[in-house]
Amino acid sequence: MFMQKFRAAAISNRSTLCIGLDPDLARLPEHLPRDAAGIVQFNQAIIDATSDLVCAYKPNIAFYEALGSAGWQALKQTIASIPSHIPVLLDAKRGDIGSTAQAYASAAFDELGVDAITLSPYMGYDSLQPFLERADKACFILCRTSNPGGDDVQNLMLANGEPLFLKIAELVAERWNSNHNCGLVVGATYPAEIATIHQRYPQLPLLVPGVGSQGGAIEEVQAAAGDQAIINVSRSVLYANGGSSFAEAARKVAQAFLVPKQALNHP
Numbered sequence: 001m002f003m004q005k006f007r008a009a010a011i012s013n014r015s016t017l018c019i020g021l022d023p024d025l026a027r028l029p030e031h032l033p034r035d036a037a038g039i040v041q042f043n044q045a046i047i048d049a050t051s052d053l054v055c056a057y058k059p060n061i062a063f064y065e066a067l068g069s070a071g072w073q074a075l076k077q078t079i080a081s082i083p084s085h086i087p088v089l090l091d092a093k094r095g096d097i098g099s100t101a102q103a104y105a106s107a108a109f110d111e112l113g114v115d116a117i118t119l120s121p122y123m124g125y126d127s128l129q130p131f132l133e134r135a136d137k138a139c140f141i142l143c144r145t146s147n148p149g150g151d152d153v154q155n156l157m158l159a160n161g162e163p164l165f166l167k168i169a170e171l172v173a174e175r176w177n178s179n180h181n182c183g184l185v186v187g188a189t190y191p192a193e194i195a196t197i198h199q200r201y202p203q204l205p206l207l208v209p210g211v212g213s214q215g216g217a218i219e220e221v222q223a224a225a226g227d228q229a230i231i232n233v234s235r236s237v238l239y240a241n242g243g244s245s246f247a248e249a250a251r252k253v254a255q256a257f258l259v260p261k262q263a264l265n266h267p
């Protein structure tokens, strides 16, 4: 069950840091092969160096799909090398008509065996239902994304004078979360929006990417949402150093992203 697993890992590691496993062949350390086998070695070293510092890992499926069937195998091997007490959140941003969503849910939860997934809300409830009804898994639904283009749609004003992303937060909190397995994705680049969402729906965990490479500041995220923010960092940790000491360098950067001990207040 994702939520319990995540809270247990957050408490035992005193961390709300999620490391994004987004392996880019062009950025692998020089001594590793630039192929799927290199990715597995890279990820395993990163996981070994950081698994006592995180509350979750988030592989983004794009980096594995880009390598075809070898990439899919690399993703499975990566997931298998994550210690079983640390939850795995697959970043796939799924959402489609019911029958297709069912196949996506089965691929993520049964074939890959991950604990949680990211979803896009724009096709509505039935496109998410096959994920939401898996009460043992968690669904993180895009709300206010970290990228500049997020404004194009998410910030459109509704007739009630509020932006669309607040309606999405409301739908998730009040209609789609009957299994208590939902969270929202909110970019670290928009701390004021994080604060608004957290004040309205303090019970929802927030997956917050955008710290580091995209310019988001961890202190602002923590001030906005405290320990309900699962802070994802990918490139800043993974590519801290392109040499043979890349894993130790990743560990050092990850340590710098840890929440001060006293700030963690999970039940």
Ligand SMILES: O=C(O)c1cc(=O)[nH]c(=O)n1[C@@H]1O[C@H](COP(=O)(O)O)[C@@H](O)[C@H]1O
Binding pocket: 020, 022, 060, 091, 093, 118, 144, 145, 146, 147, 185, 186, 187, 209, 210, 211, 212, 213, 214, 232, 233, 234, 235, 236
């Ligand atoms: O769903 C996500 O995780 C996500 C949502 C969002 O709004 N912004 C965002 O950057 N992400 C993902 O979070 C990760 C951020 O990577 P870094 O910018 O390298 O830390 C990538 O895997 C993105 O695809």
